[in-house]
Amino acid sequence: MTVTTTPLRVTVWGENRHEKLEEHVAKIYPEGMHTTIAQGIEENLGGAVALRTATLDDPEHGLTDEVLAATDVLTWWGHAAHGEVSDEVVARVHRHVLSGMGLVVLHSGHWSKIFVKLMGTSCTLRWRSERDRELVWTVDPTHPIAEGVPHPLIIDQQEMYGEFFDIPTPDELVFVSSFSGGEVFRSGCTFRRGHGKIFYFSPGDQDFPVYHHKDVRKVIANGVRWARADRLDRRMPELLRYETGEFSKGGAYQGPLR
Amino acid sequence: MTVTTTPLRVTVWGENRHEKLEEHVAKIYPEGMHTTIAQGIEENLGGAVALRTATLDDPEHGLTDEVLAATDVLTWWGHAAHGEVSDEVVARVHRHVLSGMGLVVLHSGHWSKIFVKLMGTSCTLRWRSERDRELVWTVDPTHPIAEGVPHPLIIDQQEMYGEFFDIPTPDELVFVSSFSGGEVFRSGCTFRRGHGKIFYFSPGDQDFPVYHHKDVRKVIANGVRWARADRLDRRMPELLRYETGEFSKGGAYQGPLR
Amino acid sequence: MTVTTTPLRVTVWGENRHEKLEEHVAKIYPEGMHTTIAQGIEENLGGAVALRTATLDDPEHGLTDEVLAATDVLTWWGHAAHGEVSDEVVARVHRHVLSGMGLVVLHSGHWSKIFVKLMGTSCTLRWRSERDRELVWTVDPTHPIAEGVPHPLIIDQQEMYGEFFDIPTPDELVFVSSFSGGEVFRSGCTFRRGHGKIFYFSPGDQDFPVYHHKDVRKVIANGVRWARADRLDRRMPELLRYETGEFSKGGAYQGPLR
């Protein structure tokens, strides 16, 4: 049978600094990491998705209220310039996530202002960039994000991320990675915040062609599709007062003192 | 057999504004809510605990780095003046929690800057202050915080807090409350953040003598005892680089660009 | 845009004893509870679903290996005759769930052999059948099972189920109910077992017309749709030996002694 659904609107956000500053990165990602990531999503979701990209140096980092209101899922990759993302834009993205916009955070995005704000922890970890082989293992085979993903997913050369990864306990742990050096990392984690769904996926350093990897692109596409909210309205959770017996209509907060 | 343990050092923080501004609150809590809460902890933990109190209007809100370094568990009640807590003190408390200081957040503290920062969500809820009867039910009888707590714990008059409570999924759900009006609320929740343990317990409005309630005092004492870290050293999670094969000694972060 | 998907094949299993033994139940459910439940699913999922029903008194309780292999999601309602379900059929259903068949367990099904086997606990609770009003509140608004469900869902007359509900901590807690008497209950819970997904939903006693309730039918339909596995192959988790460096092909277990 056939089902009609509206296109999944995805905004792929990339810092786009390494590509301009480091030649070896520009060679791997000539159109920018964000473009490569967007292509991976399109490859997997086809006509079901409507893509746009945005970068740090765009006005308002390309993330105006208008853009966010028209975004079902935002993906985020940043590394060298987390501090340059304006607090105002971060607050805006945060509001949209709590209101129902999905968020997929990639690799060094673990230290982005928006991810740290949503987690409430330091989001630190151990690391090493020495071409470890990473094996991404599925620990929840029933999860939609694991669909069609090999067990293990093999990445020949990657930056090592190791525990203790200072995040809150994930709502769902989908993937755990090992590295040739012996470290492990909770590499695929989901979180709910307000009405929004968040997926963090660690593989993907600027020094390696990870976002060209067929299976990594599959995971990101799965994550983007999963992160879309079911509800059509974009609405922040609100503090409302309800009379006894009244369950539907709440009244706005008048303040703490009588 | 006997075991020797060092005293559990607790700092009970209270806003202490309602007690000064509203006569009916001053009647219920003549020495301030914070003093009543501290007495409840002492009643239950006796000589095992070393208590101090601190309030909003103390210099640095009574929460200097020195005080926090000497605090195993901080309890927090605030309501009318969350905005007056300085961001600098909030950041300091946040660092200490991530480093291993326990935190017990009470009632309207759900909207305190520190709790909101640790949660990453709006922490809103539904509410009504009309003398509902609250029944606090235990949904995890194996949890140390539930030890010696009646099932249900009955509070004759309370402010109603109702779902949807916009917090991240608790690591552990210990209590769920019902109110005479029919609302429910996840009233006893634990969270881990960094090296710190957090317990949120909702009963306790300034308009009602809830902190004099024998069983509520028992829960708070249990929560305080549970929230104490096992580790003796107070240490923030750190982002460190580890050479291949080196698992103990990490090196400090040199920055994102080569 | 349009998407083609294969029909969701659902088997609705009902004990069908109360309907035959108790007149007041036959009046509420003249075609049997299982038929009413199936109609509710069809109403909500339409042509996307292919339904069949099966009852206790059918040969092999209507759950042959053939039927189960052709079932994406099985729903279960039982009460008076849990003990009459054959252990062989229970083992067969268990294998199918671990292999990827979804399971939706309703109301008194909490004490069915299959649910108890999957949970590993006693699955007991407190109860009372005195026409309490039940309010089903959503505590995870991002969950697909909560989609289109009113907050709260109101059931005028219901059997009370109360905590402590002896189940393992749910993987996801979607709904929490309150009853006029003051009790609370974790009424909407999901679990993963092997490759299968399980949804337990408590409303629905034989003495009340709950399965005719528009919103209850909506929840059950959402649950059925959610419980369907993504993987197409029905496959039990297996204990396999893998040579060093071989990640795809495992060898069968040869026994514990050399």
Place this chain on the structure above:
Amino acid sequence: MTVTTTPLRVTVWGENRHEKLEEHVAKIYPEGMHTTIAQGIEENLGGAVALRTATLDDPEHGLTDEVLAATDVLTWWGHAAHGEVSDEVVARVHRHVLSGMGLVVLHSGHWSKIFVKLMGTSCTLRWRSERDRELVWTVDPTHPIAEGVPHPLIIDQQEMYGEFFDIPTPDELVFVSSFSGGEVFRSGCTFRRGHGKIFYFSPGDQDFPVYHHKDVRKVIANGVRWARADRLDRRMPELLRYETGEFSKGGAYQGPLR
């Protein structure tokens, strides 16, 4: 200050077959694995613990109702003869766990009847016995079981256990292991079942001297101490009927039909 506590009564159960059938195992564990494990617990908990051991070939496998009633925490190691444990004893142990007895399951005990019964899944995994080096990493540094455990805990020679480990999602994930071959495993997991607490810890094959390892012994001792229930009474969860307004005294179940 000093605190008086009653001794923690631990029963260490071992199959004790490999030690009798395989010479290389007898060399590593001349007094039996169970004795070695018990010594490790005593080393770490000292006079705070009262230990006994029991083996498969004892009458009733050494697990009479009397022994279990006097056991706060039972540890379990089995491998070659899971099938020889009588169903009657398994049911008895299961009742005691649901009533509050702690359980620590080690290594191949993942396939013991009692663990499989409590989990409800197949409990299968991938494996290889080729002297992999295992690194046990702590992913929850706030957990009491992680106290005093090195990060990582290094075991030079071990049997590899790899994902997908078919268990329910652990209530708490404390440790994750990597193996030289690249596999990962959720090696330290806690579960609640009824009033009982369960800790599963995977390191420890009969072919390697793992239970002589100082840090492995530390983890087991931590696990045993954690698994002890707070409640003094041993009591199964029960299905009881409560009149409206009566919260303390429930009545026994009279059966499903009026």
